[in-house]
Amino acid sequence: MTTDVRISDESIKLGQFLKLADLVESGSAAKPLLAGGMVRVNDVVETRRGRQLVNGDVVAVAHRSVRVVA
Numbered sequence: 001m002t003t004d005v006r007i008s009d010e011s012i013k014l015g016q017f018l019k020l021a022d023l024v025e026s027g028s029a030a031k032p033l034l035a036g037g038m039v040r041v042n043d044v045v046e047t048r049r050g051r052q053l054v055n056g057d058v059v060a061v062a063h064r065s066v067r068v069v070a
Contacts (some may be wrong), residue, residue, distance in 0.1 A: 001039060002058060002065040010070055013050035014041065021066040033061060 005021045013035075018024045025035065037045045040060040041053065049054055053059065055070035 002067050002068050004069045005068045007053075009056045011052045012068065014046060014051040014053055014059070015067075017053050017068065018061070021059065022063060022064070023059070023061045024064065026042065038062070 003021075005017070007017070007020070012020070015027050015030045018030045018033075018039070019027055024030045028055075030039075033039050034047050034049055037047065038061060039046050041051060042058055043060075053068045055068055057068045058064050059068070
């Protein structure tokens with residue numbers, strides 16, 4: 001199941017979105033997940049914390065999937 005998380009702007013950085021969506025506890029907690037290839041954006045492994053996400057992007061960590069809704 002994919003959960004929708006609304007953002008207030010047109011885009012958001014992946015590191016910020018992980019925290020907003022409660023996928024990580026803090027920004028620093030995102031680093032090892034990204035470095036370990038455990039974060040996927042639209043079914044592609046993403047390692048860049050600064051990756052810009054836009055409406056409709058789906059972020060998956062472990063068994064949780066979250067969709068960006070602008």
